Amino acid sequence: MRLHSMKRNTAITFLLTGAFFLVLYLWKEDYAVHVTNRHHVHERKKASQNRPPTTRSSYVYSWSSCHQNASAANITGFTSLPGHIQAFLYHRHCRHFPMLLDVPDKCGGADKSSEVFLLLVIKSSPENHDRREVLRKTWANERLHNGVWIRRIFILGTAGAGFEKQRLSKLLELEHSEHNDILQWDFLDAPYNLTLKQILFLEWMERNCPQTRFLLNGDDDVFANTDNMVEYLQSLKDNNGSKHLFAGHLAENEGPIRNPKSKYYVPVQLHESESYPPFCRGGGYLLSGYTAMVIYKMSKSITILPMDDVYMAMCLAKAGLTPVYHMGIKNLGMYIPSKNIDAHDPCYYKDVLVVHRFLPPQLYLMWHRIHDPNLKC
Numbered sequence: 001m002r003l004h005s006m007k008r009n010t011a012i013t014f015l016l017t018g019a020f021f022l023v024l025y026l027w028k029e030d031y032a033v034h035v036t037n038r039h040h041v042h043e044r045k046k047a048s049q050n051r052p053p054t055t056r057s058s059y060v061y062s063w064s065s066c067h068q069n070a071s072a073a074n075i076t077g078f079t080s081l082p083g084h085i086q087a088f089l090y091h092r093h094c095r096h097f098p099m100l101l102d103v104p105d106k107c108g109g110a111d112k113s114s115e116v117f118l119l120l121v122i123k124s125s126p127e128n129h130d131r132r133e134v135l136r137k138t139w140a141n142e143r144l145h146n147g148v149w150i151r152r153i154f155i156l157g158t159a160g161a162g163f164e165k166q167r168l169s170k171l172l173e174l175e176h177s178e179h180n181d182i183l184q185w186d187f188l189d190a191p192y193n194l195t196l197k198q199i200l201f202l203e204w205m206e207r208n209c210p211q212t213r214f215l216l217n218g219d220d221d222v223f224a225n226t227d228n229m230v231e232y233l234q235s236l237k238d239n240n241g242s243k244h245l246f247a248g249h250l251a252e253n254e255g256p257i258r259n260p261k262s263k264y265y266v267p268v269q270l271h272e273s274e275s276y277p278p279f280c281r282g283g284g285y286l287l288s289g290y291t292a293m294v295i296y297k298m299s300k301s302i303t304i305l306p307m308d309d310v311y312m313a314m315c316l317a318k319a320g321l322t323p324v325y326h327m328g329i330k331n332l333g334m335y336i337p338s339k340n341i342d343a344h345d346p347c348y349y350k351d352v353l354v355v356h357r358f359l360p361p362q363l364y365l366m367w368h369r370i371h372d373p374n375l376k377c
């Protein structure tokens, strides 16, 4: 009898425990779904709060994602191309993606955007948090310099998959709410999507900052002496941003790299001609607001090429404009004459405009060293 009742009690306990876990499990499932939904609603709500006034442009805020062009697979030799080039060809026609994070008032509104003298447009990718943090504290700090405004934005796509993608989005949301400096679109942030990123930025600029005087278009791993840059741009006598300017590290007589092993491989299926127009190497270049808008207009009728720096030059060429060489822009790094000289001697960096490739701690240190009032060169 006793044994029987104990058995029954145990059975009931088991049943109850089972039911409890089942409820917990279902609740968790429900919770997970709920959280994801809330996350989406939150993003959408945020996006609509940030919706720019639609009176000036017919911009559709939330483009549905672009579908791949299945016929790309018919291109001769398609199957023998590397995966990222196939991915590029499938999506070559895509120019609109939903915006995830926006800063429509970065320039104080389209009409007031001429008050921004230098807009720093920095290509970054979601995982480069450390680089963004150090740039915010150094050359990309938003400030008034020599009486004019410097403003900053980072331009990004998305990265990772699943939880990793969610974590990176959350990170960017946090950074954005603190610093108000992130433009993010819902496309894969990959090297062969850099031209797409550039075009999306120019479209954004036409809507939000069309009269900005000058732009520095650069990567998040360059050292840019933005103080010098402002002073150089102010010294241009007949250019207040409403005339052509495109200056950087000029590359001439170059063509597509046909070596399939290269990171920059461009097969004939992407670009048939063996030559490129003269272009300024990516990394960093300076342009006027006028030129940026001309490039955007031209881009509408030029097929996308993955190399964004070459693509910008193609747009310039179509408008009959040319880029120029600026000796202060060193996108292949500095030439230091002797091994016995410290390659990080601040005296070499005081007078340049842009130098390619710095790690965050080097950048932080260099920015402080060139501003040291006791620096003697």
Ligand SMILES: *[C@@H]1O[C@H](CO)[C@@H](O)[C@H](O)[C@H]1NC(C)=O
Residues within 6 Å of the ligand: 070, 071, 072, 073, 074
């Ligand atoms: C190309 O691809 C499409 C879609 O995959 C297919 O329907 C078509 O028959 C192929 N051939 C040509 C010449 O377009």
Ligand SMILES: *[C@@H]1O[C@H](CO)[C@@H](O)[C@H](O)[C@H]1NC(C)=O
Residues within 6 Å of the ligand: 069, 070, 071, 072, 074, 075, 093
């Ligand atoms: C799709 O790809 C084919 C082959 O390259 C091309 O002829 C066609 O114009 C593309 N379609 C779109 C919408 O870009």
Ligand SMILES: *[C@@H]1O[C@H](CO)[C@@H](O)[C@H](O)[C@H]1NC(C)=O
Residues within 6 Å of the ligand: 084, 085, 087, 088, 091, 186, 187, 188, 189, 190, 192, 193
């Ligand atoms: C560019 O982004 C689109 C949208 O996310 C993606 O489908 C495509 O694969 C990307 N292209 C490359 C070359 O990674």
Ligand SMILES: *[C@@H]1O[C@H](CO)[C@@H](O)[C@H](O)[C@H]1NC(C)=O
Residues within 6 Å of the ligand: 114, 238, 240, 242
């Ligand atoms: C810029 O300079 C041009 C003359 O070169 C002038 O017509 C224009 O009004 C100026 N723009 C601004 C915003 O000062």
